Amino acid sequence: MRKLIYIILGIIFGGVVGCTDDLDQYPKIQETSQSVYSDPDNYVSALAKCYASFVTAGQEKGGGNPDLVSNNGYDYMRCYFNMQEAGTDEIGSTWIEGDNTADLTFLTWDANDPWVADMYYRSYYTISLCNEFLKNSTDEKIAGFTEQEQTEIKTYRAEARFLRALAYYHALDLFGDIPFANEEYIGSSKLPEQWEASEIFDFIETELIECSQNMLSAENAVYGRAPRAAAWMLLARLYLNAETYNAGEHYEECMTYCQKVLDEGYALEADYAKLFNADNHKRVGIGNEIIFPLVVDSRYVVSWGATTYLVCGEVDTDYGPPADSVGCASAWSMFRIRGEVPALFDMENDDRAMFYTEGQNQYMDGGVDDRTGGYFVLKWSNLTDDGAVASNTNNDGVDTDFPLFRLADAYLMYAEAAVRSGNDIDGALQYVNELRRHRNAAEVTESEITATVDGIPFKFFLDERARELYWEGVRRTDLIRFDAFTTDKYIWQWKGGIKDGKAVDDKYNRYPIPATELSANPNLSNQNY
Numbered sequence: 107m108r109k110l111i112y113i114i115l116g117i118i119f120g121g122v123v124g125c126t127d128d129l130d131q132y133p134k135i136q137e138t139s140q141s142v143y144s145d146p147d148n149y150v151s152a153l154a155k156c157y158a159s160f161v162t163a164g165q166e167k168g169g170g171n172p173d174l175v176s177n178n179g180y181d182y183m184r185c186y187f188n189m190q191e192a193g194t195d196e197i198g199s200t201w202i203e204g205d206n207t208a209d210l211t212f213l214t215w216d217a218n219d220p221w222v223a224d225m226y227y228r229s230y231y232t233i234s235l236c237n238e239f240l241k242n243s244t245d246e247k248i249a250g251f252t253e254q255e256q257t258e259i260k261t262y263r264a265e266a267r268f269l270r271a272l273a274y275y276h277a278l279d280l281f282g283d284i285p286f287a288n289e290e291y292i293g294s295s296k297l298p299e300q301w302e303a304s305e306i307f308d309f310i311e312t313e314l315i316e317c318s319q320n321m322l323s324a325e326n327a328v329y330g331r332a333p334r335a336a337a338w339m340l341l342a343r344l345y346l347n348a349e350t351y352n353a354g355e356h357y358e359e360c361m362t363y364c365q366k367v368l369d370e371g372y373a374l375e376a377d378y379a380k381l382f383n384a385d386n387h388k389r390v391g392i393g394n395e396i397i398f399p400l401v402v403d404s405r406y407v408v409s410w411g412a413t414t415y416l417v418c419g420e421v422d423t424d425y426g427p428p429a430d431s432v433g434c435a436s437a438w439s440m441f442r443i444r445g446e447v448p449a450l451f452d453m454e455n456d457d458r459a460m461f462y463t464e465g466q467n468q469y470m471d472g473g474v475d476d477r478t479g480g481y482f483v484l485k486w487s488n489l490t491d492d493g494a495v496a497s498n499t500n501n502d503g504v505d506t507d508f509p510l511f512r513l514a515d516a517y518l519m520y521a522e523a524a525v526r527s528g529n530d531i532d533g534a535l536q537y538v539n540e541l542r543r544h545r546n547a548a549e550v551t552e553s554e555i556t557a558t559v560d561g562i563p564f565k566f567f568l569d570e571r572a573r574e575l576y577w578e579g580v581r582r583t584d585l586i587r588f589d590a591f592t593t594d595k596y597i598w599q600w601k602g603g604i605k606d607g608k609a610v611d612d613k614y615n616r617y618p619i620p621a622t623e624l625s626a627n628p629n630l631s632n633q634n635y
Contacts, residue, residue: 424477468480
């Protein structure tokens with residue numbers, strides 16, 4: 107089954123969308139040829155392209171024959187990881203100049219930042235792929251197929267709606283007020299209008315509620331495809347952060363959808379490290395912790411982003427552990443973790459503290475790009491359960507999937523929403539301590555999870571989410587929810603570009619729509635940039 111889904115995801119359906127100019131990277135797309143969707147067997151390949159758009163950058167290995175002509179040319183998840191992590195306490199980009207991440211790192215970006223532009227266009231490229239699929243999978247379009255074929259395609263259609271909602275959610279969370287275009291814009295000369303964040307929130311909410319009804323259950327889920335619990339997880343995350351999208355408070359709804367996930371039959375993994383190694387596909391699905399992974403495979407899904415970026419980037423050629431300790435052929439020497447996050451751990455009594463500390467300095471006193479500061483992270487690995495190297499990262503990337511949604515996050519989202527709403531605090535404490543027991547961490551008390559610390563209400567959850575989810579692409583969102591990303595409520599080294607850290611302008615809670623896009627579409631504008 108795993109090999110089959112890799113082969114499917116490895117099919118890069120080159121004729122689906124044509125985008126070559128930076129100003130034409132979304133969502134004006136060329137009409138798909140009639141022959142593509144006249145054959146029901148082609149639908150799974152077209153859907154595979156939608157999935158693969160999160161972890162590949164082109165039609166060929168390593169991003170060759172690129173989908174987009176962009177500033178950096180990296181895949182969706184490398185862009186997303188940088189946007190979510192580089193400016194936070196979780197990453198110190200030691201290759202800051204070579205990877206052009208200085209403005210992300212110091213919270214000083216503008217509308218001309220290359221990573222901002224790449225992420226924006228990657229989001230809308232995925233949206234355009236899903237729009238194309240949805241336009242060609244309506245009941246009317248598939249009416250001539252057999253009943254079984256129609257049933258399968260309707261499930262594919264629900265998954266495409268989920269993937270589009272996922273890309274829209276990322277765009278909403280990163281950029282705020284953004285342009286909206288659905289399948290009705292295909293072939294139209296009409297330029298998309300800019301929607302307010304609350305309107306995008308409403309669209310995503312409706313899409314996820316509706317599409318989840320036709321997605322596969324955990325019991326029937328196919329590896330590599332999104333089950334209905336993935337839609338529920340995204341709904342819960344949307345609801346937990348609703349106030350930051352000017353959509354009001356939705357903590358009870360967050361709890362409701364977390365509970366649906368908790369009732370679906372997933373289970374926490376006893377060995378935390380196995381969630382992030384080259385055999386983590388064994389931890390997917392009912393009875394396991396990973397709800398939905400982005401599939402990465404050295405034979406069929408190869409890019410220099412996604413988990414290859416994390417595994418190779420976390421080790422250094424000159425310092426720390428050898429590259430092969432995480433299954434790398436060579437180290438990229440790209441980043442470490444800033445000292446504030448390891449300080450949150452009981453380093454001797456928490457399985458999640460996967461840091462290499464021998465001979466290392468915890469803090470980056472000499473600067474973010476000083477490779478003698480900060481601990482190494484050993485969380486991501488290209489080693490199998492048996493300790494064998496899964497692939498040659500120099501040529502083929504890694505075999506490690508990216509667990510986009512895990513059961514542990516459902517535990518934490520439910521508990522935080524329960525405490526914030528004052529509803530089921532006992533249940534919140536039970537979920538928190540069940541998770542901590544699985545991580546060999548000490549149990550906590552009700553007073554700890556409800557306390558205001560350093561002026562931040564419920565700070566336990568901000569800290570616990572760092573302990574559980576560091577380097578999984580959620581930190582910026584969490585810091586914003588706790589009003590701690592740009593303010594002086596929480597300061598870390600080099601925040602704002604100075605050693606001791608400082609508050610920055612609140613405008614950096616959102617990224618700007620790229621300047622190139624503003625030039626292409628007069629309907630769009632940025633606030634404060």
